[in-house]
Amino acid sequence: MTVVDSRRGFLRTLGRFGLQCGALGWASELLGQVGPNISKSLEHFQFDDSRMKSRVVNGTVLTTARDGGLLVLGQDGRLWTVEPQNLKSREPLEGEFKPWDSKSMIRSLENELVRGCEFVQTRHYLVATYAGRAYAQWCAGLFERLYQAFRNYWKQRDVTLRDPEFPLVAVVFKDERQFRRFATEDAGADAAESKGYFSIESNRIVIYDLTSSERSPATTMAEIVRSVSANPFNIATVVHEATHQIAFNSGMHVRLSDNPLWLTEGMAMFFETPDLTNRTGWRTIGLVNELRLRQFQNYCDKRREANSLETLLSSDRRFTDADSAVDAYSEAWALTYYLLRTQQASYVRLLRKLQEQPVLQWQTEAERLEDFRKNVLDDLGKLDADFLKYIRKIKA
Ligand SMILES: [Zn+2]
Numbered sequence: 226m227t228v229v230d231s232r233r234g235f236l237r238t239l240g241r242f243g244l245q246c247g248a249l250g251w252a253s254e255l256l257g258q259v260g261p262n263i264s265k266s267l268e269h270f271q272f273d274d275s276r277m278k279s280r281v282v283n284g285t286v287l288t289t290a291r292d293g294g295l296l297v298l299g300q301d302g303r304l305w306t307v308e309p310q311n312l313k314s315r316e317p318l319e320g321e322f323k324p325w326d327s328k329s330m331i332r333s334l335e336n337e338l339v340r341g342c343e344f345v346q347t348r349h350y351l352v353a354t355y356a357g358r359a360y361a362q363w364c365a366g367l368f369e370r371l372y373q374a375f376r377n378y379w380k381q382r383d384v385t386l387r388d389p390e391f392p393l394v395a396v397v398f399k400d401e402r403q404f405r406r407f408a409t410e411d412a413g414a415d416a417a418e419s420k421g422y423f424s425i426e427s428n429r430i431v432i433y434d435l436t437s438s439e440r441s442p443a444t445t446m447a448e449i450v451r452s453v454s455a456n457p458f459n460i461a462t463v464v465h466e467a468t469h470q471i472a473f474n475s476g477m478h479v480r481l482s483d484n485p486l487w488l489t490e491g492m493a494m495f496f497e498t499p500d501l502t503n504r505t506g507w508r509t510i511g512l513v514n515e516l517r518l519r520q521f522q523n524y525c526d527k528r529r530e531a532n533s534l535e536t537l538l539s540s541d542r543r544f545t546d547a548d549s550a551v552d553a554y555s556e557a558w559a560l561t562y563y564l565l566r567t568q569q570a571s572y573v574r575l576l577r578k579l580q581e582q583p584v585l586q587w588q589t590e591a592e593r594l595e596d597f598r599k600n601v602l603d604d605l606g607k608l609d610a611d612f613l614k615y616i617r618k619i620k621a
Contacts, residue, residue, distance in 0.1 A: 265322040270297055273311040280305070285322035286479075288585060296481070296585070300325045301333055302391035302428040304480065318505035324391045327351050338396070349389060354397040361397055363449045364432070367460070368395065368467050373495065375471050378510050384563040384573055386475035393470055395430040404433035420462040423469040425480055430466045435459045458516065465497040477576070485593055486541040488579065490554060491561030511565065513619055520555035521616065528552065534560070534609045538597050539590035564613050568601065575600040 265285035274280050282305060288296040293309035302324065325333070331344050334353050345352040345361035350368050354361035376386055398404040407470075408417040408431060416422045419431035436443040436452040443449040453460055471477075472492060478484045498514040510511035530536075533556065536543060564572040578600050582588075588596070594605075602608045 226522055228250055233266060258382065264571045265298075267318045267322045269314075269316045269318050270295075270305075270307065271313040271315075272305070272307045273313070274305065275308075277311075283318065292488055297416070298322075301330055302394075304428075327392045330392050330394065334394070334396075342396075349393050350395060351392045352395045352397060355399040355403060355439070357399075359444055359446055360434050360436070360449055363446060363453070364395060364397060364463070367463065368393070370557065371464055371467050371496070372471055374510055376475070379477070382475075382569060382573055384576065386477060389471075389474040391428060391474070393427065393430075393474060395432065395467075395470075398431075398433040399435040401433055404431070407431065420459060421466045423466040423473070425473065428462075428470070428474070428480075430470050432463055432466065435463070461497040461516075465493045468493040468496040476580065479580060479582065479584060482579070482582040483587050484579060485538065486544040487557040487560065488575075489535050490544065491557035494554065494558040495561045495565060511562070513562070514558050517555045517558035518616075518619060520551060521559045525554040525616075529556075534605055534612070535594065538605075539594045559616050560612065562599065563615050565609075567615065571601040 250416050267283060267285060270282045270284065272280055272282075282297060282299045282303075283500065284297045284299040284305070286295050287298050290309075293312070295305075295307040295309075297305040297307055299305065300323065311552060328355075330351055330448065331353075334342070334344075334351075338353060342353050342355050343358055343361070345358055345365055347365040347369050349372055350362040350365045354364075379386055397409070398407060404421075405417045408419075408422065411427070411431065412422055412424050416424075416431075420435075423430050435456070435504055436449060443452045469489065472489065473480050477492075478489055494514055494517055496510055498509075498512045529552075534537075537553060537556050537560065543549040544557075561572075575597065578596055598605065
């Protein structure tokens with residue numbers, strides 16, 4: 226199971242954008258971090274987006290590049306990169322930037338999405354659904370449980386998280402076909418091949434009704450629970466994407482900083498682990514992820530090279546290359562599991578360091594390794610030996 230996040234594409238886009246604007250451009254001109262506690266001015270923008278589609282957005286500028294390129298945060302939480310030649314107008318509005326509440330978010334989604342979608346709202350989530358209310362309610366229930374479990378888990382480890390700035394939006398399509406059509410346009414071909422994704426750009430989870438391939442899709446809560454629990458690995462995908470969304474909306478990761486993929490993916494896989502003893506398919510955090518463990522064992526037996534840890538930590542390349550992605554994901558899970566079980570304080574130290582990184586600044590491979598060495602363990606050879614020894618003892 227390879228999980229595709231549209232994040233990768235977005236990082237590439239921003240990387241290009243940053244480079245175009247000059248490597249020196251972003252650092253000195255950051256106007257503010259992507260956080261809720263900094264007052265920001267509200268402006269009205271008209272521009273063509275990266276696909277040359279005309280856009281009208283009320284939002285705030287997070288970063289200005291030297292050539293006039295803008296990074297704009299919309300009131301719905303969407304991030305826009307605006308090339309200077311594509312900016313048509315920019316005017317100040319009265320008042321400060323404020324994230325939309327659910328009511329405004331619903332109005333905007335109704336305008337954007339094709340007709341026939343209903344809305345289900347819970348404390349933190351807004352689910353736009355083409356799959357009926359019962360399925361959306363099941364999703365929202367799962368998301369809220371995950372939200373609480375995620376925060377509790379980190380609170381017990383002295384990591385304080387903030388409340389999300391925006392309502393957490395999930396779009397649920399009625400079946401795979403409808404999902405693919407939307408995903409191709411929204412996040413590209415890779416995302417359309419997945420069972421769901423979280424987009425750093427739009428800040429939303431996009432999924433589809435996992436019961437829809439059955440002869441008669443489930444309509445009551447009891448039928449839904451029976452159907453989804455027959456395949457907990459499907460639920461794992463949904464939990465995985467929802468974990469990314471919570472992590473990027475609670476200050477765990479910052480949406481536009483250089484988060485190493487081994488860390489963000491490792492964390493999502495640590496939380497996604499299906500719980501086969503529970504009737505809803507997910508309840509407990511930090512169980513052994515058997516699918517990832519088996520893959521990692523296979524990798525160790527057949528393909529793992531001596532510098533595997535180093536290549537995993539220093540670059541995202543193994544995750545973005547289709548031939549090595551499955552092994553890289555499995556190693557990221559195994560390393561996260563090992564660190565959280567045996568070296569929690571060091572892992573949390575590294576997390577804190579990454580949370581403080583400036584946005585839109587890309588680290589070199591050497592800098593990434595240095596961060597890990599400084600905060601976790603300097604001797605990578607020793608860490609590798611201890612890590613493999615620990616993982617070998619786990620029974621699949
Ligand atoms: Zn992921």
